[in-house]
Amino acid sequence: MRLGFFLSEAFGSMRRNWVMAMAAVITVFISTAILGAVLVTRDNLNQGATSLKNRVMIEVFIKDEATDEQVTALEQKIQGIPAIKRYEYISKDEALKRFRERFGERIVANLPINPLPASYEIQVKDANDVDAVAQMFFEEPAVDNDPGTHNGVKYAKETVRKMLGTINLIGYGMWVATIIFALAAILLISTTVRLSIFARRREVEIMRLVGATNWFIRWPFVLEGFITGLIGAVLAAAFVWTSNWALANWLETSDINFLDLKVFSMWWQSGAWPLGLLPTLAILGAVLGAVGSLVALRRYLKT
Amino acid sequence: MIVFEDVTKIYDPDVVGLQDFTCHIGKGEFVFLVGASGSGKSTLIKLVLKELVPDSGRILVAGRNLGTLRHSKVPLLRRNIGCVFQDFKLLPNKTIFDNVAYALEVVGDPRRSIRRKVPEILSLVGLSEKTNSYPHEISGGEQQRVSVARAFVNHPPLLLADEPTGNIDPETAVGIMQLLVRINRTGTTVVVATHDRDMVNRMRRRVLQLDGGRLVRDEHRGGYDQVADVEELGA
Numbered sequence A: 001m002r003l004g005f006f007l008s009e010a011f012g013s014m015r016r017n018w019v020m021a022m023a024a025v026i027t028v029f030i031s032t033a034i035l036g037a038v039l040v041t042r043d044n045l046n047q048g049a050t051s052l053k054n055r056v057m058i059e060v061f062i063k064d065e066a067t068d069e070q071v072t073a074l075e076q077k078i079q080g081i082p083a084i085k086r087y088e089y090i091s092k093d094e095a096l097k098r099f100r101e102r103f104g105e106r107i108v109a110n111l112p113i114n115p116l117p118a119s120y121e122i123q124v125k126d127a128n129d130v131d132a133v134a135q136m137f138f139e140e141p142a143v144d145n146d147p148g149t150h151n152g153v154k155y156a157k158e159t160v161r162k163m164l165g166t167i168n169l170i171g172y173g174m175w176v177a178t179i180i181f182a183l184a185a186i187l188l189i190s191t192t193v194r195l196s197i198f199a200r201r202r203e204v205e206i207m208r209l210v211g212a213t214n215w216f217i218r219w220p221f222v223l224e225g226f227i228t229g230l231i232g233a234v235l236a237a238a239f240v241w242t243s244n245w246a247l248a249n250w251l252e253t254s255d256i257n258f259l260d261l262k263v264f265s266m267w268w269q270s271g272a273w274p275l276g277l278l279p280t281l282a283i284l285g286a287v288l289g290a291v292g293s294l295v296a297l298r299r300y301l302k303t
Numbered sequence B: 001m002i003v004f005e006d007v008t009k010i011y012d013p014d015v016v017g018l019q020d021f022t023c024h025i026g027k028g029e030f031v032f033l034v035g036a037s038g039s040g041k042s043t044l045i046k047l048v049l050k051e052l053v054p055d056s057g058r059i060l061v062a063g064r065n066l067g068t069l070r071h072s073k074v075p076l077l078r079r080n081i082g083c084v085f086q087d088f089k090l091l092p093n094k095t096i097f098d099n100v101a102y103a104l105e106v107v108g109d110p111r112r113s114i115r116r117k118v119p120e121i122l123s124l125v126g127l128s129e130k131t132n133s134y135p136h137e138i139s140g141g142e143q144q145r146v147s148v149a150r151a152f153v154n155h156p157p158l159l160l161a162d163e164p165t166g167n168i169d170p171e172t173a174v175g176i177m178q179l180l181v182r183i184n185r186t187g188t189t190v191v192v193a194t195h196d197r198d199m200v201n202r203m204r205r206r207v208l209q210l211d212g213g214r215l216v217r218d219e220h221r222g223g224y225d226q227v228a229d230v231e232e233l234g235a
Helices: A003-016 A018-054 A068-080 A092-103 A105-109 A127-135 A157-198 A201-209 A214-253 A277-298 B041-048 B071-079 B096-106 B111-124 B140-152 B170-185 B197-203 B226-234
Strands: A058-062 A084-090 A118-124 B002-011 B015-025 B030-034 B056-061 B081-085 B158-162 B189-193 B205-211 B214-222
Touching (some): A003 A018, A003 A214, A118 A127, A157 A214, B015 B214, B030 B041, B030 B170, B081 B140, B096 B111, B140 B170, B170 B189
Antiparallel strands (some): B002 B015
16 A cells, blocks of 8 residues: 555645535534533533432431340341442441531530430442342341331432432433434534545546556545544544533532532543543544545445 | 457447447557447447446457456556546646656556656657646646546557547647557557547548447548548549
8 A cells, every 4th residue: 555645645635625625624523522522411410420329328227225236237237238338337426426516516415315326327339229228127126117117217218219210311311312413423424525525526437547446546535534534523522621621620619510520531541431532532533534435435436 | 459249238228339349459550430429439438448348249458358357457457548538537636747647656656757757748748838737727738638648658558539639629639639649659559539520531540430339331541431532532
């Protein structure tokens, strides 16, 4: 392969057809930028959802009359459940201390005894398991249930259910949006490439008449598509990253950042980006451009 | 150089391109193809380039049977055939130099040899001054000379010209024809499809006349049509 010649052909033709080349770059830029924005938003929402899920907690209250054996048995049970991420024992004294910090000295000062029960605070690995894990403690003898109820185990059942429903719905929605915008990007880019090759179909015909092999004709077009896609997608990645960075910065200084919005690394692995934002979009754009050229050329290269 | 044996090409629907066409064109010949529009001249040229495939019959070009020639080998065939067309078929985004050079790039000529051969051939066709112009910046006659230069830069054994003087004025046309004759003298077989009556009558070369896709006359040192001969004899 005569890379030097093909590259100079590709760059030469982009220079001479600069209006078409610009249009193609802008198309790639816009479609990949939209796709990138959707993907970053999806990542951020995932991030936010995870942080919300992590705050879901089960509190298991312990009867004052519970024996040491019963409490030990309870703790061993907690340790034996793999779905639990971590737990903490809150003694009666600790509970009182927390209460005091929260509501002030004066309320507590007049109490003859400490009415607060000891408890375990339990966090599960996956918020979807909250219900199942909580139920495991309903019948434990150490638990401070009123007779006939399970009110010794407290967790935000309804809230968790609604929150999970919403998060899952948003997750599906973002997947659909990703697919739609990815398809839109592919269609837009391939249409632009097809148009630019259609405009030059006579050139292809002449090249064939002079005895150029199909690959000799293809390489400059493929390289041109590759370069166009690369430029457009790199610009798009830079744009998306900068917007994300600016938005995250702004949210950090304001007090509405309850979702823990964060800036995704442009270069390396972060969450859903196995390669980082910039390389993923750049490769996507370049490959789309090159493959688009190949496909569009096919009908002009039939012998 | 070119052998047609009972070649028939019918276009959809039922339009005759070439019908039971048989002829033999030897190495180093200069042949005119004459006939009205639609008589099959362009079909014949396209068949030689394997742009079209015949419905029946056999075509040999330089000893190679086009019927058994693989698709991947078609470019190789075309590199051995120079082509000149009525509409020049120059690459609009390339300079005169690059247009001619492209034919050499295609065959993998090294850069240095390209830099030597292109100016040589451009001076042969009298366009040394226009090397860096683009096709739209020069006249039709000049464009056709570029196209001849491109066709000949590889020194192919065969050169096909489809109405090479169709789009240019008579004086310039003479120049183009002279170029083709010079190329023929180097041993290249030249086949010219044309409407140009004066030219054919003046040059007195072998004439193949087509009518409705059939060969109706094959005359050495012939005129554009037989009437012309009669008139000339009578005069």
